Amino acid sequence: MPSYTEENYLKAIYKLAEAEPGTEVSTNRIAEVLQTRAASVTDMLRRLGEKGLLHYQRYRGVSLTHEGRRLALLTIRKHRLWEVFLVEKLGFNWDEVHDVAEEMEHLQSPLLITRLDEFLGFPQIDPHGDPIPTEDGAMRQPQNRLLADLNPHDCGTLVAVRNTSPSFLQYLDKAGLGLGTRIEVLDKAVFDNSLEIKIDNQRKTLISAEVSRNLFVA
Numbered sequence: 001m002p003s004y005t006e007e008n009y010l011k012a013i014y015k016l017a018e019a020e021p022g023t024e025v026s027t028n029r030i031a032e033v034l035q036t037r038a039a040s041v042t043d044m045l046r047r048l049g050e051k052g053l054l055h056y057q058r059y060r061g062v063s064l065t066h067e068g069r070r071l072a073l074l075t076i077r078k079h080r081l082w083e084v085f086l087v088e089k090l091g092f093n094w095d096e097v098h099d100v101a102e103e104m105e106h107l108q109s110p111l112l113i114t115r116l117d118e119f120l121g122f123p124q125i126d127p128h129g130d131p132i133p134t135e136d137g138a139m140r141q142p143q144n145r146l147l148a149d150l151n152p153h154d155c156g157t158l159v160a161v162r163n164t165s166p167s168f169l170q171y172l173d174k175a176g177l178g179l180g181t182r183i184e185v186l187d188k189a190v191f192d193n194s195l196e197i198k199i200d201n202q203r204k205t206l207i208s209a210e211v212s213r214n215l216f217v218a
């Protein structure tokens with residue numbers, strides 16, 4: 001059974017590899033994401049390599065083995081299911097769940113997770129619109145578009161957020177933007193790519209290019 005720290009490493013490596021497909025993940029990037037020293041990362045990578053969870057070559061970088069990837073996806077699955085539970089059953093807001101789920105994702109009871117999944121009605125996405133990996137470790141890859149790539153007169157429904165930091169989610173709450181919100185692009189400023197949008201066919205508002213690069217629509 002992987003330890004708390006091992007699960008965090010596998011998850012971080014999986015996410016870094018996803019962000020830059022086709023490249024090996026560097027020790028420095030892992031140290032940055034996990035906010036730890038490169039020397040401790042090196043030790044841990046060697047240990048995970050010995051357990052057959054990743055391929056590690058000094059100065060080259062890291063890639064997960066099949067088993068390493070499976071464990072990373074299982075941790076992400078647990079994290080996202082707990083987030084759904086916290087929002088839907090305990091009334092947490094979507095900006096409050098990440099840190100709690102970071103703790104809960106390490107509970108090691110397969111039966112608990114199976115029952116949780118069932119209790120929640122087999123959800124496909126977490127409260128931020130991210131796909132929940134299946135029990136056998138398959139990750140759905142939704143074909144969503146970034147709001148930033150839409151042109152005037154295009155419409156879409158907000159289905160996921162790229163940035164899940166509390167401050168961004170609080171900004172969206174204030175702006176009245178949540179999953180399921182209907183968005184129509186009215187105008188795009190040539191100057192800075194900011195967008196004028198219409199929300200749910202009612203209100204007009206301006207959003208920055210930075211905000212539009214962090215929202216997925218379908």
Ligand SMILES: [Zn+2]
Binds near residue numbers: 079098
């Ligand atoms: Zn989260």
